[in-house]
Amino acid sequence: MTSSSQSASGLRRTYPLYVTVLLFSLIVGSALIGVPAFGIVYGYTWVDWTMFGFLYIITGLGITVGYHRLISHRSFMCPDWVKAGLLIAGGWALQQSALRWGADHIRHHAACDQDADPYNARLGFWHSHCGWLFSDQRYSDEKYATRLRQDPVVMWQHRYYRPIVLSGLAFPFFVGFLYGGLGAGIGCFMLAGVGRTFAVLNSTFCINSVCHLWGSQPHSQADSSRDSWLVSLLTFGEGYHNYHHTHQSDYRNGPRWYNFDPSKWLIFMLSLLGLAWSLRTANAADPRSSNC
Numbered sequence: 001m002t003s004s005s006q007s008a009s010g011l012r013r014t015y016p017l018y019v020t021v022l023l024f025s026l027i028v029g030s031a032l033i034g035v036p037a038f039g040i041v042y043g044y045t046w047v048d049w050t051m052f053g054f055l056y057i058i059t060g061l062g063i064t065v066g067y068h069r070l071i072s073h074r075s076f077m078c079p080d081w082v083k084a085g086l087l088i089a090g091g092w093a094l095q096q097s098a099l100r101w102g103a104d105h106i107r108h109h110a111a112c113d114q115d116a117d118p119y120n121a122r123l124g125f126w127h128s129h130c131g132w133l134f135s136d137q138r139y140s141d142e143k144y145a146t147r148l149r150q151d152p153v154v155m156w157q158h159r160y161y162r163p164i165v166l167s168g169l170a171f172p173f174f175v176g177f178l179y180g181g182l183g184a185g186i187g188c189f190m191l192a193g194v195g196r197t198f199a200v201l202n203s204t205f206c207i208n209s210v211c212h213l214w215g216s217q218p219h220s221q222a223d224s225s226r227d228s229w230l231v232s233l234l235t236f237g238e239g240y241h242n243y244h245h246t247h248q249s250d251y252r253n254g255p256r257w258y259n260f261d262p263s264k265w266l267i268f269m270l271s272l273l274g275l276a277w278s279l280r281t282a283n284a285a286d287p288r289s290s291n292c
């Protein structure tokens with residue numbers, strides 16, 4: 001999804017600003033007012049809560065394993081169909097296509113804490129959490145997308161991003177509908193569609209805000225990145241952000257066996273099944289281990 005809007009710096013805005021404002025207002029308003037109001041008036045069923053949990057896990061891992069560790073950092077390799085599955089799950093999180101997300105993320109690592117960092121934490125919590133969506137730094141820089149454009153699966157997901165998003169919103173509606181008709185479909189859509197999207201968006205945003213402001217820096221003080229085990233509980237292991245910034249291409253963000261990092265567990269399990277290989281670690285003699 002692209003538009004032709006162009007900034008003075010030559011970087012391209014992925015959406016016109018008013019679209020971002022409308023989408024943001026719709027999601028925040030629906031999640032903070034519509035979802036609780038629907039629950040108070042009609043109540044939510046066990047199906048709605050199960051779908052909420054199921055889709056939180058599926059779409060969260062789509063972002064952390066698919067968008068982040070696989071596409072942005074190439075921390076492991078896998079068959080195209082596994083990659084496509086991860087990118088569909090990531091697309092359901094409504095965080096833009098893997099091409100756009102990855103380009104922004106690579107830029108974040110390349111220019112951390114500087115003006116070109118899209119989530120620059122030096123501008124404060126709200127900017128790095130979600131304020132960046134409305135700033136000029138929202139413009140994607142094409143040079144960070146160059147490598148990603150070579151990947152046909154990434155380009156396929158980019159091309160079909162809208163239908164993927166719509167399928168992710170339709171999925172909970174149809175599950176609820178099959179369970180109890182139209183009202184149940186709307187209820188499942190509200191909780192597992194709108195509410196879950198809001199929850200996963202904020203868990204991802206916390207990596208850029210909380211994990212650049214609060215926590216420990218046991219691995220490096222070269223930038224503002226921090227380790228936070230608490231954030232890892234909500235983000236499938238991504239809270240060990242200081243380690244990640246220090247060893248970007250390690251398939252683990254929490255390197256120790258006791259670190260809560262379900263994303264690394266999934267990648268390791270895939271490797272045991274022969275569905276992932278070339279898992280990169282900081283200790284391996286891999287010249288790319290600290291690069292994207």
Ligand SMILES: [Zn+2]
Binds near residue numbers: 108207208212225241
């Ligand atoms: Zn970071």
Ligand SMILES: [Zn+2]
Binds near residue numbers: 068072073105109244
């Ligand atoms: Zn990263």
